[in-house]
Amino acid sequence: MIKVQGVTKRYGSMTAVRDISFEVAAGEIVGFLGPNGAGKTTTMRILTGFLPPTEGTAEVAGHSVLDEPIEVKRxxxxxxxxxxxxxxMEVDSYLEFVARLKGIPNARIASAIDAVLEKTSIAHVRGKLIGKLSKGYxxxxxxxxxxxxxxxxxxLDEPTAGLDPAQIREVRELVKSLAGDHTIILSSHILSEVSDTCGRVIIISEGAIVATDSPANLIARLQAGGGAIELEIDGxxxxxxxxxxxxxxxxxxxxxxxxxxxxxxxxxxxxxxxMRKRLAQAVVESGWGLYGLKQTGMSLEDIFLKLTAAEKIGAVEPEPVEAAATEDGAQ
Ligand SMILES: Nc1ncnc2c1ncn2[C@@H]1O[C@H](COP(=O)(O)OP(=O)(O)OP(=O)(O)O)[C@@H](O)[C@H]1O
Ligand SMILES: [Mg+2]
Known part of the structure; x- marks a missing residue:
């Protein structure tokens, strides 16, 4: 559904995105993850046809962002x-305005508005001024x-940024409910955020892809060599x-x-x-009190830092994943 090949974007001498390639299959939800300035927004704007790449090609639903930007936007x-x-503006007059901009035929506008109000659970505020709504709404x-x-x-570029935890949960549920009907890319700089919603995560740092995998695989792979167990012992x-x-x-x-x-x-x-069982046995057999036992390993945040740090110092860590980024993009 989405195919990005060798895309580079330069602003003058500054390279915002360098030679990135990935694919997203129909129905997938992919998280685009990276710290501030990583190039998430730039990549997304290229995909939407708003910003031409300096090099490389991108296709959305079979249409080239360079040659067919109107089809892409559709x-x-x-x-x-x-x-x-x-x-x-009031919610429904704003949506009517957008519907016209997007070229929805007059006869279908009312039903299109009803459908999205329903989908996003905002039908009860349709007559309200947008400026008077909460941030989540x-x-x-x-x-x-x-x-x-x-x-x-x-x-969706950082769809949950600036929302409170309850609103974050709501938007996350909403995004999940849209899966299946839509192919979704959403960006964030918080790992836990995308790990819950997305089947696959693409990690981008300083304009380059440093890893792409399922959240579970990312943790498993990076925990190798990094696993640890915390024990609280009286002895x-x-x-x-x-x-x-x-x-x-x-x-x-x-x-x-x-x-x-x-x-x-x-x-x-x-x-x-x-190894929790083996360690628990050792403690108990020694006659000490075992008050706590917890597998820790690395959190997603640790992995994120490790991956992006590895990229900076030119370590080989992310190498096996980069192949996956270009070849196994489709699920
Ligand atoms: N119009 C522009 N002109 C010059 N430089 C730009 C422009 N837009 C973005 N950049 C630079 O390109 C880099 C990538 O920016 P981008 O907005 O894509 O990052 P991001 O991952 O979306 O960051 P954030 O998490 O802060 O939204 C940054 O260093 C930014 O300063
Ligand atoms: Mg951004």
Whole structure:
């Protein structure tokens, strides 16, 4: 449904996006993830036909963004970083205005408005001024304008930015409910945000793709070499340390902060699968009290930092994924 090949975008001497390639299959929800300035918005604007790439090609629903921008826009619903809503308009007259702009035939406008009001759950505020809506509701109006022509593809640039946790959950549910009917790319700089909604995540840093995989695979792959188990133990420190270190599969042991006067320990277990049982046995057999036991490994945020740091220092870490970015893009 979306095919990006070797796209580079330069603003003068500044390269915002460098040689990125990826594909998105019909019905997929893909998260576009990267820190500020990574090139997310630039890539999205190229995909929507608003910004020509300096090099490379991009296709949406079989249409080239360079040669057929109008066809591309017909097939895309775009929610920019700042929703293009007019505070002085009422919700339904704004949507009517957008529907006309998008060339929806007069006879179908009313039903198209009803359909998106329903889809985005804002029918009860249809007569209200947009400027008087909460931020979450304004974001839904933004989504409604992106959806009004029932596009195959939705491009959502940080759809949950600036929303409170409850609104974030609502928008996330809404995006999930749109899956299936639409192919969706959404951007964020928060990993946990996209890991929940997206089947696949593309990580971009300084204009280049550093990884693409399912959120679960990203964690699994990067946890290899980074797994750890946290233990809270009541026992003589020196003996505990020696005993934990002697458990088969433990690479090293370090002391964590004390919790309520009890010591915590981190047993680094590398890529050995879950060792909680073995460690628990060692503690209990030694006659010490085991007050806590937790597999930690790396959080998505750690992985994100590791990937982007690896890219900066030219480490080889992300290499196997980059092949996936260009060849296995379709699910
Ligand atoms: N019109 C422009 N002229 C010059 N430089 C630009 C322009 N638009 C973006 N850039 C630069 O290109 C880089 C990528 O910007 P982009 O907006 O795509 O990043 P982003 O990933 O969307 O960041 P954010 O998370 O802050 O929205 C940045 O360094 C930015 O300063
Ligand atoms: Mg942006």
């Amino acid at each position: 097939n895309i619903g775009y929610l920019p970083e700042i929703p293009p809503v007019y505070p002085e 304004r974001q839904r109006v933004g989504l409604a304008q992106a959806l009004i022509h029932n596009p195959k593809v939705l491009i 003589p420190a020196e003996d505990v340390e020696t005993r934990l270190a002697s458990v088969e599969g433990v690479l090293s042991v370090s002391r964590g902060p004390d919790v309520a006067a009890r010591a915590t320990w981190v047993a680094h277990t590398g890529d050995t699968p879950d």
